[in-house]
Amino acid sequence: MQITEIYKSIQGESTFSGLPCVFVRLTACNLRCSWCDTEYSFYGGRKMTQEEVFNKVEELSPGGGLVELTGGEPMLQEREAVPLMQRLLDAGYDLLLETSGERPLENVPKGVVKIVDVKCPGSGEGDSFRMENLETLHRNDEVKFVISGRADYEFARDFVARHGLNAKVNAVLFSPAFRKEAEGARTASHCLLDPQQLAEWILEDNVPARLSLQMHKFVWDPAAKSV
Numbered sequence: 001m002q003i004t005e006i007y008k009s010i011q012g013e014s015t016f017s018g019l020p021c022v023f024v025r026l027t028a029c030n031l032r033c034s035w036c037d038t039e040y041s042f043y044g045g046r047k048m049t050q051e052e053v054f055n056k057v058e059e060l061s062p063g064g065g066l067v068e069l070t071g072g073e074p075m076l077q078e079r080e081a082v083p084l085m086q087r088l089l090d091a092g093y094d095l096l097l098e099t100s101g102e103r104p105l106e107n108v109p110k111g112v113v114k115i116v117d118v119k120c121p122g123s124g125e126g127d128s129f130r131m132e133n134l135e136t137l138h139r140n141d142e143v144k145f146v147i148s149g150r151a152d153y154e155f156a157r158d159f160v161a162r163h164g165l166n167a168k169v170n171a172v173l174f175s176p177a178f179r180k181e182a183e184g185a186r187t188a189s190h191c192l193l194d195p196q197q198l199a200e201w202i203l204e205d206n207v208p209a210r211l212s213l214q215m216h217k218f219v220w221d222p223a224a225k226s227v
């Protein structure tokens with residue numbers, strides 16, 4: 001499979017935020033979100049066998065721990081990614097899959113916690129969510145909306161209500177989009193939507209969502225890669 005990077009850091013964008021985690025970033029994405037912060041994963045990378053990826057994960061986190069498959073879009077390499085997921089589960093790892101929500105998710109092994117994006121209009125990929133994926137969601141899964149303004153917020157709020165999302169999954173995450181050119185100071189001023197404003201909207205409307213900040217961008221320089 002084509003891999004951009006494998007590294008250990010702190011999980012930053014889910015209910016697992018703050019936990020040590022090995023990230024396996026698969027190369028390529030078929031979407032082009034306006035605020036994407038991993039454009040470096042669109043091309044390049046290197047070919048690695050399932051064995052090589054597994055060995056690297058074991059080296060970074062021997063005997064178990066948290067692992068996340070991310071990208072890019074990992075499900076573009078479903079044929080190789082699914083057996084890798086099963087192998088990691090069998091070896092006792094807790095496994096997260098971060099996915100854009102555009103690819104079919106029926107074949108993701110049951111023990112994997114899916115963190116599924118629903119792209120809002122401000123991303124430029126607003127119609128990309130594959131509605132059949134709602135049927136694949138389990139109680140342990142999480143659904144994430146990256147929100148860059150009021151129109152995105154209303155889209156997310158209405159989508160959650162229309163599909164009863166909070167009853168289907170462990171968490172509905174509302175995350176303010178980050179400026180992709182952000183660097184230097186580790187502050188909320190880099191967010192495209194002020195987190196305070198988003199929090200107030202959530203409270204006003206009683207939305208059953210969790211405000212989620214990209215923790216790694218407040219721990220390291222927001223321009224840092226491999227964190």
Ligand code: SF4
Pocket residue numbers: 029030031032033035036037038039071072073100
């Ligand atoms: S789906 Fe993810 S990797 Fe692909 S363009 Fe959007 S943010 Fe970037």
